[in-house]
Amino acid sequence: MDVRKSRWRLQKNGLPQGSVLAPTLFNIYTNDQPEFDLTRRFIYADDLCLATQSTSFNAIETRLTDALSSLSNYYTENSLNANPSKTQVCAFHLNNHQANTKLEITWNDQPLNELRPTALPLLYRTAGIAPPDIRRQTHESTEKHKQETDLRHPLFDHSYPRARLKSRKSFRTVESVQEDQAASHRLELWNTWDKTTNEAIQPPKEQLPSGRELPRKDWVTLNRARVKVGKTASTLQKWKVRPNSECPCGNQNKTMDHILFECTEGPHCTDQNLRDCTDAAQAWITHWRDKI
Numbered sequence: 592m593d594v595r596k597s598r599w600r601l602q603k604n605g606l607p608q609g610s611v612l613a614p615t616l617f618n619i620y621t622n623d624q625p626e627f628d629l630t631r632r633f634i635y636a637d638d639l640c641l642a643t644q645s646t647s648f649n650a651i652e653t654r655l656t657d658a659l660s661s662l663s664n665y666y667t668e669n670s671l672n673a674n675p676s677k678t679q680v681c682a683f684h685l686n687n688h689q690a691n692t693k694l695e696i697t698w699n700d701q702p703l704n705e706l707r708p709t710a711l712p713l714l715y716r717t718a719g720i721a722p723p724d725i726r727r728q729t730h731e732s733t734e735k736h737k738q739e740t741d742l743r744h745p746l747f748d749h750s751y752p753r754a755r756l757k758s759r760k761s762f763r764t765v766e767s768v769q770e771d772q773a774a775s776h777r778l779e780l781w782n783t784w785d786k787t788t789n790e791a792i793q794p795p796k797e798q799l800p801s802g803r804e805l806p807r808k809d810w811v812t813l814n815r816a817r818v819k820v821g822k823t824a825s826t827l828q829k830w831k832v833r834p835n836s837e838c839p840c841g842n843q844n845k846t847m848d849h850i851l852f853e854c855t856e857g858p859h860c861t862d863q864n865l866r867d868c869t870d871a872a873q874a875w876i877t878h879w880r881d882k883i
Contacts, residue, residue, distance in 0.1 A: 604670060614636060617636070617637060620669070621634075621637075621669075621671070624639070624662070624665060625658075625661050625662065625665055627641075627654070627657070627658045627661065629643055629644075629645075629654060630642065630643045630654055630655070630658055631643070639662075641655060641658055641659075643655060648682070648689070648692055648694065651682070651694065652694055652695055652696055655680070655694075655696050656696050656697055656698075659696070659697075659698040660698075663698070663699055673698065673699065675698040675699055675701040675703060676701070676831045677831055678698060678703050678704075679703065679704055679705070679706050679830065680694045680696050680703045680704070680705050680706070681694075681705060681706040682694050682705075685711065690710060693705050704829050704830065704831065706830075710787065710818075712784075712785045712786070712787045713787060713789060713792060713817075713818045714818075715781075715785070715795075716785070716787075716789075716792045716793060716794070716795060716796075716800075717792055717800060717814050717817065717818065718799070719793075719796060719797055719798045719799045719800065720797065721777045721778075721780075721781045721795070721797060722781065722784065725777055725780045725781055725784065726777065728765060728780065729768065729773050729776050729777045729780065730773075731762035731765045732762075732765050732766050732767060732768035732773075732776065733768050733769070733770045733773050734762045735762050735763060735765055735766070735767045735768070736767040736768055736769050736770065737770070738762070738763070739767055751763055774797065777797070778795055778796070778797070781795040782794070782795050789817070789818070789819075789862075790862040790863065790866065791816065791817040791818075791819075791862035791863075791865040791866050792817045792818070792865075792866060793866060800814075800817075800866070800868075801866065801867050801868035802868035802872075805868070805873075805876075808880055809873070809876050809877075809880060812876045812879065812880040812883065813865065813868065813872065813876055815847075815883060816847065816851060816860070816865055816872075816875070816876075816879075816883075817865050817866070819846075819847045819848065820847065821847050821883035822882075822883050823836075823845050823846055823847055823849075823850065823883055824836045824837060824838060824844075824845035825844055825845055825846045838850070838854060838856070839856055840854050840855045840856050842854065847883070850879060850883070851865075851875070857875065857878040857879060858871065858874050858875050858878055859871075859875070860872050860874075860875035
């Protein structure tokens with residue numbers, strides 16, 4: 592640069608950070624990473640994601656543990672260092688009966704931390720949208736009513752053939768609901784399905800919760816507090832970002848509940864304040880929005 596040249600250096604291993612060729616050379620060097628049956632790989636630079644799908648948690652745990660064991664052998668043979676402490680696992684599913692099931696996966700005899708997603712019922716309440724299966728069922732019910740009462744319907748007074756496939760379910764098998772009663776029918780099904788007891792979020796309702804007029808950053812902070820999920824010290828410790836979960840106020844475990852109801856480092860806020868987005872909730876948001 593400017594007719595100046597950097598001095599030569601001997602690189603025994605690794606690649607110089609910031610080098611133009613480093614990403615390309617690394618991709619070439621690791622291009623032969625092993626592949627695994629029933630498991631997909633997603634690679635970005637030196638980050639690798641393994642994904643698999645099954646109806647059984649045990650099958651997922653076995654596949655991923657075996658895959659990580661094979662990767663360890665590959666890394667050792669190629670003078671690469673694995674980092675289990677920065678590796679996270681997460682399960683995505685719609686089985687509410689197994690909502691609290693944790694993936695037990697180890698890498699180099701070290702258990703991996705699991706990211707816990709927000710419970711689905713809380714997401715639907717926060718979004719003000721009924722779950723998709725309930726919306727689908729309600730639409731089928733109103734279609735059934737049209738088919739029974741509307742002369743213009745293509746299947747009005749139609750004689751139905753016997754069902755041949757169990758997997759194919761016609762709207763004819765559901766309860767008939769008038770179109771002007773669809774909204775109340777959705778809410779009835781939604782309330783029956785949603786068994787959560789979180790008082791910080793509005794009950795099932797097809798509209799956005801209070802606070803929707805807030806700036807985006809405040810709105811995000813409010814909803815993190817409502818679902819009790821945020822970048823608190825307790826969460827950051829699980830992610831191996833912090834060495835401990837201690838709060839500056841002296842409490843040993845800085846969780847979302849702690850900073851909402853107990854912490855002396857900022858204002859307090861109740862679940863009812865969060866649900867109604869009161870002045871107390873907005874004062875809490877102003878204090879904590881850049882910290883969680």
